[in-house]
Amino acid sequence: MSKDWPLWEVFVRSKGGLSHRHVGSVHAPDAEIAVRHARDTYTRRMEGVSLWVVPSAQIIASDPAEDGPMFEPAEDKIYRHPTFYNIPDGISHI
Amino acid sequence: MPSLPPIRPEDEAVAKVRGNTGAFDAPPVAEEDRVRFDYLLRLGDDSLILGQRLSEYCGHAPSVEVDLSLANMGLDLIGQATHFLEYASKVEGAGRDGDALAFRRDVLDFRNCWLVEQPNGDFAQTMARQFLFSTWQKLLFGQLTASADEMIAAIAAKAVKEVTYHEELSAEWVIRLGDGTDESRRRMKEGLDWNWRFIPELFEMDEIAAEMTSRGIGADVGSFREEYDRKVRAVIEQATLEVPSDQRPILGGRRGHHSENLGHILAPMQYLQRTYPDATW
Structure with a gap:
């Protein structure tokens, strides 16, 4: 039965102030049932304290065949990482 | 139906010492508490039996998502049953705890309504049963949050949120299956027809229910009958189905008269504790 239902991507906000993060997907016949x-x-x-669902078909993904041009140029640009800063203790979500 | 344990010689000795007072297993309970005990069994057994019924779906639902939903609802209900039966055991004061009430009581001592012991049937019949029950249970718990019995009020306040979700989810499914394909529509119609005759029992006011209401402890179920009918009718209409015609009501669960289904539910549920009493792991 579930193979006939569209797929929905699920995003969960774990607590107030944090952003929604992708956690997985569900099958459901429509948006309301997908949330449930x-x-x-x-x-x-x-x-979580908040949920988003998005039709998986609406996700525009990068082309895996284009991985090289898309992502490799960033590999040797270590200076773009903010690793030269000291992060104070107690900052957990960064 | 699970068989009763055999009467052992030492049990007979105890009975002789106590005399024929009808207090073989337990010291007499004050009349006031006996009524409250019976009322708590009704609340606890409804949740327990429906929770057990839903657990039968584990691994068998139409999809893994529905499987989880049904198991979640089942666990909510078992949690409610645990609270009600633990409290019932304290009111009874006979030295048996909530587990003993759940796992070692015989079928005739169960006080659940007929609706919750009805077979799962197909998914539509299960959702029809859930919708008709959860809509009622939400109104019931809503009233019980104001119970003069603080423990009942506290349990109801926690449970009413769970049941609100059960009602919403099952209503969504009644609507989708009713207003779905020809097959899902036929199945939902049959599911509602099957469960319809067990609604009047939910609103029955016998002596125990009336006494609990007059003492401010129990709910006055008659006071939300109209609201129940209105809610149920609205969902069935949204499902583009016809409200089933009333059938001859079936009553008696609250007094221990049950369908043959209940014994079949209790047999696997109680097997372990009856075979290996006090088993732990």
């Missing part, structure tokens, strides 16, 4: 399925599948252990 996402709730039961991904937040039953208190993982």
